[in-house]
Amino acid sequence: MKAIPVLYAEGDNLPDAWELALIELKYGGCKIRTQYDLKDAAGLFIDPPSLDSTMMFVVTDPAAEPRFSKCFPGGPADLQEYRMEVVDGVKDHWVDPNDKKKWQYTYHNRLTAYDNGTGLKQNQIEKMIDQLVESPYSRRVEAITWQPWKDQDCSDPPCLQRVWCRILEDDQGVWWLQMNTDWRSRDAFKASFMNADAFIYWMGVMAEEIGRRAKREVRLGRYCDKSDSFHIYGKDLAEFENLFMNEMHNKTFGMRMYNTEDLAPMMTESIPEIVEKIRRKDAGE
Numbered sequence: 001m002k003a004i005p006v007l008y009a010e011g012d013n014l015p016d017a018w019e020l021a022l023i024e025l026k027y028g029g030c031k032i033r034t035q036y037d038l039k040d041a042a043g044l045f046i047d048p049p050s051l052d053s054t055m056m057f058v059v060t061d062p063a064a065e066p067r068f069s070k071c072f073p074g075g076p077a078d079l080q081e082y083r084m085e086v087v088d089g090v091k092d093h094w095v096d097p098n099d100k101k102k103w104q105y106t107y108h109n110r111l112t113a114y115d116n117g118t119g120l121k122q123n124q125i126e127k128m129i130d131q132l133v134e135s136p137y138s139r140r141v142e143a144i145t146w147q148p149w150k151d152q153d154c155s156d157p158p159c160l161q162r163v164w165c166r167i168l169e170d171d172q173g174v175w176w177l178q179m180n181t182d183w184r185s186r187d188a189f190k191a192s193f194m195n196a197d198a199f200i201y202w203m204g205v206m207a208e209e210i211g212r213r214a215k216r217e218v219r220l221g222r223y224c225d226k227s228d229s230f231h232i233y234g235k236d237l238a239e240f241e242n243l244f245m246n247e248m249h250n251k252t253f254g255m256r257m258y259n260t261e262d263l264a265p266m267m268t269e270s271i272p273e274i275v276e277k278i279r280r281k282d283a284g285e
Contacts, residue, residue: 048234055230
């Protein structure tokens with residue numbers, strides 16, 4: 001194969017779109033090596049090659065139920081912790097660009113305190129909200145994460161590259177917030193659902209604040225998720241078949257789904273444990 005496939009999926013809600021994207025990847029992706037594939041003492045690969053594609057998946061109604069797929073290899077506490085990391089910045093204090101043994105970034109840190117190398121920090125999300133209130137149809141409302149003076153030599157650079165937003169107004173005067181996220185690289189099976197869930201959650205936070213400031217009703221429009229490399233690692237392909245594909249073959253869509261009301265209590269109950277987990281790490285326990 002001489003070209004990485006470019007694939008597309010669209011669903012009414014997040015788990016629908018995500019599942020369809022993984023199906024497209026399974027049947028339309030290509031095999032390609034990664035820097036993380038293990039080798040034996042003779043230098044021969046132990047891990048199979050990854051399954052990869054360039055992918056765009058679209059969630060036409062991000063607020064629609066069901067909101068969560070049981071095929072995601074994680075639980076409600078994982079989703080809650082990742083939302084807190086991305087949207088609330090509870091792990092920003094772990095970032096130390098001068099110590100390569102520590103975190104080099106969080107998405108919250110890059111998007112709300114972007115450092116241009118001179119010490120001047122920009123809250124890009126706050127600026128995006130200001131721009132959308134002032135000019136909802138603007139094409140310039142975006143935030144970036146990439147810092148080439150750091151990230152081109154970083155061993156684990158940001159996967160998320162860019163967030164772009166715009167607002168459409170319907171005939172009833174309701175504003176509909178649209179969001180695109182652009183990703184350099186995604187673990188399609190083990191990370192992309194959490195990624196999309198967190199940014200759709202942040203999209204809701206932004207919509208609420210835009211509505212408050214503009215004194216308008218703001219709802220969630222479509223969410224578009226684009227990845228240059230949307231992949232499943234070769235070492236994870238067996239787990240993907242056992243967990244994801246078996247569920248797809250043996251259970252109906254409804255049986256594979258959770259509504260918000262199913263998971264919200266468990267996610268809320270996990271917050272004290274997450275806070276304590278972070279405290280223990282901070283204390284070196």
